[in-house]
Amino acid sequence: MAQAKSIFSKIIDNDIPTEKIYEDDLAIVIKDIQPQAPTHILIIPKEPIARLVDATEDHAALLGHLLLLAGKVTKMLGIDDAFRLVINNGEAAGQTVFHLHLHILANKSFAETGLGKEFS
Numbered sequence: 594m595a596q597a598k599s600i601f602s603k604i605i606d607n608d609i610p611t612e613k614i615y616e617d618d619l620a621i622v623i624k625d626i627q628p629q630a631p632t633h634i635l636i637i638p639k640e641p642i643a644r645l646v647d648a649t650e651d652h653a654a655l656l657g658h659l660l661l662l663a664g665k666v667t668k669m670l671g672i673d674d675a676f677r678l679v680i681n682n683g684e685a686a687g688q689t690v691f692h693l694h695l696h697i698l699a700n701k702s703f704a705e706t707g708l709g710k711e712f713s
């Protein structure tokens with residue numbers, strides 16, 4: 594049986610409206626609907642890879658593209674001096690949408706959230 598479409602696939606296919614910040618052949622960038630920072634955007638590959646660990650060597654160029662897009666979009670938005678890039682992999686790590694995506698969080702103070710504190 595075919596896998597049900599993820600919410601992000603529905604957004605990519607324009608089944609669900611969203612505020613798109615950027616789109617190219619391989620990915621879209623949208624605003625997170627429940628922002629955890631004043632700027633919270635998601636970089637989503639059009640190919641529905643469930644989790645980062647499900648990516649294979651065949652996805653190497655795509656994964657590189659997503660990282661380069663993080664640089665490009667943060668420059669576009671003027672937040673390239675300070676942002677945090679997060680990928681939640683697996684339910685226990687907080688992943689709720691099983692379609693790979695990168696969170697970009699910016700315009701907040703990260704001083705009190707050093708790496709590790711969020712996971713303790």
Ligand code: AMP
Nearest residue numbers: 600611624625626627681687688689690
């Ligand atoms: P994660 O918990 O890492 O899987 O992240 C999923 C993210 O998708 C959460 O931050 C949600 O707020 C966000 N999200 C869920 N549905 C939508 C939607 N329709 N439009 C934008 N962001 C969404």
